[in-house]
Amino acid sequence: MTGRRVVYRNEVSHRFARAELLRRWRAGEASREEVCDADFLLRTAAEYHGVPAGYPCPVCGAEDLRIVRWIHGEQLGRMAGTARSEEEIARIVATGKEATVHTVEVCPRCHWNHLLTAVTATT
Numbered sequence: 001m002t003g004r005r006v007v008y009r010n011e012v013s014h015r016f017a018r019a020e021l022l023r024r025w026r027a028g029e030a031s032r033e034e035v036c037d038a039d040f041l042l043r044t045a046a047e048y049h050g051v052p053a054g055y056p057c058p059v060c061g062a063e064d065l066r067i068v069r070w071i072h073g074e075q076l077g078r079m080a081g082t083a084r085s086e087e088e089i090a091r092i093v094a095t096g097k098e099a100t101v102h103t104v105e106v107c108p109r110c111h112w113n114h115l116l117t118a119v120t121a122t123t
């Protein structure tokens with residue numbers, strides 16, 4: 001495959017907040033409804049645009065945990081706020097646009113979901 005490579009910068013990790021939420025859930029300080037609140041749109045996006053996480057769901061242990069990428073940004077027009085594959089993101093930023101990519105893990109079984117990272121994608 002040819003074309004320009006995507007450059008990711010300004011990555012913000014949300015793994016600490018994720019670990020803290022899981023800790024609160026395990027300690028009984030957060031209900032399962034609170035931590036497993038993926039809505040229909042998010043679950044559908046994870047199913048059609050997501051990729052396997054490669055590790056089990058931290059809440060229910062399901063093996064089909066998904067990773068889905070959402071793109072945001074003023075330059076994206078109607079593409080803002082949509083779920084995209086890595087290949088699609090590469091094509092979009094190859095046109096000179098800048099996108100903020102939110103990587104979210106979603107469990108199709110228990111509806112656990114959490115933002116993992118936010119990063120700026122450009123070429």
Ligand SMILES: [Zn+2]
Nearest residue numbers: 057060107110
């Ligand atoms: Zn789960």
